[in-house]
Amino acid sequence: MGAKELGGRRDEADARDPKAEFERHGDDVRAWLSGRWTVEHAGSVEREMASLVDAAADCGRVLFDLSEIDRLDTLGAWVLDRTRHDFGAQGVAADFVGVRSEHHILLNEVAYRGFQPEPVKSSPGFRDLLADVGEAVVNAGRDFAHGVSFLGEVIAALTRVVVNPRRFRVPALTNQLEQIAFRGVPIIVLICFLVGCIVAQQGLFQLQRFGAQTFVVNLVGILVLRELGVLLTSIMVAGRSGAAFTAEIGSMKMREEIDALRVMGLDPIEVLIVPRILALVIGLPILAFLGSMAALLGAGLVAWIYGDIVPDVFLTRLKATIEFKTFLVGMIKAPFMALVIGLIASMEGMRVEGSAESLGRHVTSSVVKSIFMVIVLDGFFAMFFAAIRL
Amino acid sequence: MSAAFPSASASGVRAPHERDDEREVVIRVRDLEVGFGERLIMKGLDLDVYRGEILGFVGPSGQGKSVLTRAILGLVPKRAGSIEVFGENVDNMTESSRSEIERRWGVLFQQGALFSALTVRQNVQVPMREYLELSPRLLDELAMLKIEMVGLKPDAADKLPSELSGGMIKRASLARALSLDPEILFLDEPTSGLDPIGAGEFDELIATLQRTLGLTVFMVTHDLDSLYTVCDRIAALGDGRIIAHGPIDAMLASEDPWVRAYFHGKRARSAMSAGG
Ligand SMILES: Nc1ncnc2c1ncn2[C@@H]1O[C@H](COP(=O)(O)OP(=O)(O)OP(=O)(O)O)[C@@H](O)[C@H]1O
Numbered sequence: 204m205g206a207k208e209l210g211g212r213r214d215e216a217d218a219r220d221p222k223a224e225f226e227r228h229g230d231d232v233r234a235w236l237s238g239r240w241t242v243e244h245a246g247s248v249e250r251e252m253a254s255l256v257d258a259a260a261d262c263g264r265v266l267f268d269l270s271e272i273d274r275l276d277t278l279g280a281w282v283l284d285r286t287r288h289d290f291g292a293q294g295v296a297a298d299f300v301g302v303r304s305e306h307h308i309l310l311n312e313v314a315y316r317g318f319q320p321e322p323v324k325s326s327p328g329f330r331d332l333l334a335d336v337g338e339a340v341v342n343a344g345r346d347f348a349h350g351v352s353f354l355g356e357v358i359a360a361l362t363r364v365v366v367n368p369r370r371f372r373v374p375a376l377t378n379q380l381e382q383i384a385f386r387g388v389p390i391i392v393l394i395c396f397l398v399g400c401i402v403a404q405q406g407l408f409q410l411q412r413f414g415a416q417t418f419v420v421n422l423v424g425i426l427v428l429r430e431l432g433v434l435l436t437s438i439m440v441a442g443r444s445g446a447a448f449t450a451e452i453g454s455m456k457m458r459e460e461i462d463a464l465r466v467m468g469l470d471p472i473e474v475l476i477v478p479r480i481l482a483l484v485i486g487l488p489i490l491a492f493l494g495s496m497a498a499l500l501g502a503g504l505v506a507w508i509y510g511d512i513v514p515d516v517f518l519t520r521l522k523a524t525i526e527f528k529t530f531l532v533g534m535i536k537a538p539f540m541a542l543v544i545g546l547i548a549s550m551e552g553m554r555v556e557g558s559a560e561s562l563g564r565h566v567t568s569s570v571v572k573s574i575f576m577v578i579v580l581d582g583f584f585a586m587f588f589a590a591i592r593l
Numbered sequence: 594m595s596a597a598f599p600s601a602s603a604s605g606v607r608a609p610h611e612r613d614d615e616r617e618v619v620i621r622v623r624d625l626e627v628g629f630g631e632r633l634i635m636k637g638l639d640l641d642v643y644r645g646e647i648l649g650f651v652g653p654s655g656q657g658k659s660v661l662t663r664a665i666l667g668l669v670p671k672r673a674g675s676i677e678v679f680g681e682n683v684d685n686m687t688e689s690s691r692s693e694i695e696r697r698w699g700v701l702f703q704q705g706a707l708f709s710a711l712t713v714r715q716n717v718q719v720p721m722r723e724y725l726e727l728s729p730r731l732l733d734e735l736a737m738l739k740i741e742m743v744g745l746k747p748d749a750a751d752k753l754p755s756e757l758s759g760g761m762i763k764r765a766s767l768a769r770a771l772s773l774d775p776e777i778l779f780l781d782e783p784t785s786g787l788d789p790i791g792a793g794e795f796d797e798l799i800a801t802l803q804r805t806l807g808l809t810v811f812m813v814t815h816d817l818d819s820l821y822t823v824c825d826r827i828a829a830l831g832d833g834r835i836i837a838h839g840p841i842d843a844m845l846a847s848e849d850p851w852v853r854a855y856f857h858g859k860r861a862r863s864a865m866s867a868g869g
């Protein structure tokens with residue numbers, strides 16, 4: 204039966220289109236409405252009514268005969284009642300006749316009333332642009348202040364954990380370590396390896412011109428161990444784990460899970476953020492070390508294949524040029540990078556509000572801000588080490 | 594006729610207008626099996642929903658009322674059995690007849706499922722924009738009409754879902770479910786989280802829409818007042834099957850222990866005396 208109905212729908216589409224035929228006697232207009240005045244025919248419903256309004260604009264009285272209407276729904280009823288109201292506003296008396304009882308209830312249910320329109324957003328002008336710039340500057344300042352106070356809260360929570368080690372959540376930490384360090388190894392090692400290859404290859408080609416190709420070992424060794432290893436790893440971790448933190452904490456915030464923790468007397472910073480930041484601080488140096496080694500491996504391979512520098516030579520030269528402190532200068536930066544990434548990611552996560560859009564915005568800004576801060580921090584470290592002549 | 598509910602214990606108690614074979618069945622479920630992993634939730638369930646009726650669906654928490662709703666809507670895969678909507682089997686349906694059917698039903702999810710990035714008004718307009726050609730004025734007016742019909746204040750229209758109370762979320766998602774004047778309305782616990790007066794108005798609205806638009810309503814509910822006042826028929830779910838069905842009198846006469854406990858409990862008695 205339903206199938207017949209569906210088929211019938213299409214066959215008789217024309218017969219069921221909403222129609223308004225009208226006749227004029229002097230000052231009176233009588234309109235016979237027929238067909239389906241429903242959402243499926245929304246376009247025709249509006250058009251039929253508009254043409255009727257045009258035709259009957261200057262008459263004294265309009266009668267709508269609804270007895271032939273097949274089907275009426277809220278859209279149809281609304282348009283009918285609105286038209287009646289519009290006629291009334293123009294001083295034309297309009298009325299319905301032949302209304303079936305169910306249509307009557309519906310017409311009462313949707314009775315016309317004016318609605319306040321949706322507030323329109325003003326289009327951005329020059330002043331708005333200036334205001335935006337100002338706002339961004341103020342926000343950046345606030346961000347910084349907020350970051351410092353957040354750091355304070357995290358350190359306070361850490362101290363509580365240190366003073367009272369029973370509160371320390373070992374399973375959370377190991378779980379996070381697995382997510383951040385263990386599962387991050389393949390991709391980070393691969394990328395560092397490839398970058399090591401590329402740097403060695405470019406270095407070889409440039410240095411060959413001066414017949415100084417063996418210096419590629421110095422170039423790669425210092426570059427990778429001092430800067431590239433830790434920087435690349437930090438950027439990867441910011442994209443991988445920082446984004447994940449923000450999304451996790453943000454969606455917990457969205458669904459009031461953070462509030463649930465609070466009312467149970469659990470400190471969300473202690474429960475959620477401290478294990479994550481600790482895991483980062485432990486995991487990132489390990490990853491940076493592995494990444495550096497992979498980069499050196501890649502460089503050694505390229506030097507061997509393209510530059511005929513056999514591994515033995517590569518290693519002895521590496522040993523001669525790299526002091527232990529070069530390695531330390533690189534590694535010492537890693538925990539600080541981790542702290543910055545963790546702080547920014549958790550802070551952005553805690554700022555997520557109710558909507559999915561806000562979650563997306565904060566995840567983006569978490570990644571962008573932490574990559575930016577990682578690079579800025581690296582610059583500061585470079586200045587610092589230069590100043591103390593390391 | 595009782596093939597629809599093989600285990601029905603009270604099929605003798607029937608209002609005279611309930612001649613099943615004469616009424617159009619808009620949803621027909623046969624031998625439905627749905628499960629997650631090892632666990633079978635629906636174990637050969639049969640169900641008919643007739644055009645123009647309000648079917649109340651009851652059952653203990655966690656028995657699979659929401660899962661059945663989602664299976665009919667095609668959101669949960671079924672393991673066996675058949676589901677027909679408007680006489681068409683959902684398994685061998687073309688893309689276009691599928692979207693035709695999706696246009697003809699409205700759904701209120703248990704958790705609201707409003708789009709969190711859109712205001713209430715925009716939420717209500719989503720299906721309208723997708724399916725209808727409307728002038729901007731009518732689009733706006735219709736959305737506001739639905740919002741007011743479900744009992745929300747006009748100033749709620751431009752709020753985001755995160756700024757709404759629990760009851761307001763229910764109402765807003767009903768407004769969205771009603772936005773295309775659907776023929777079937779699926780309601781998953783529409784009145785939970787509403788105050789009793791609000792719940793009464795909600796029931797009243799559903800009843801009015803059913804009378805005027807010929808709406809078919811599939812309503813999962815624990816609200817005894819709704820069951821007494823607006824439901825034409827009630828089906829009770831237990832152990833993956835329909836254990837009892839029929840008008841309220843049939844439920845009262847049922848022998849099933851859970852149904853008895855449900856409809857003869859203390860709460861039920863007070864609802865009965867209030868609802869008449
Ligand atoms: N996605 C899923 N994966 C696994 N199990 C599920 C899933 N969804 C539901 N279930 C299980 O199916 C059962 C039925 O769940 P359902 O949500 O349908 O209950 P309900 O009858 O609607 O209960 P309530 O009245 O509390 O809403 C529950 O035991 C639930 O654990």
Ligand SMILES: [Mg+2]
Nearest residue numbers: 658659703781
């Ligand atoms: Mg449920």
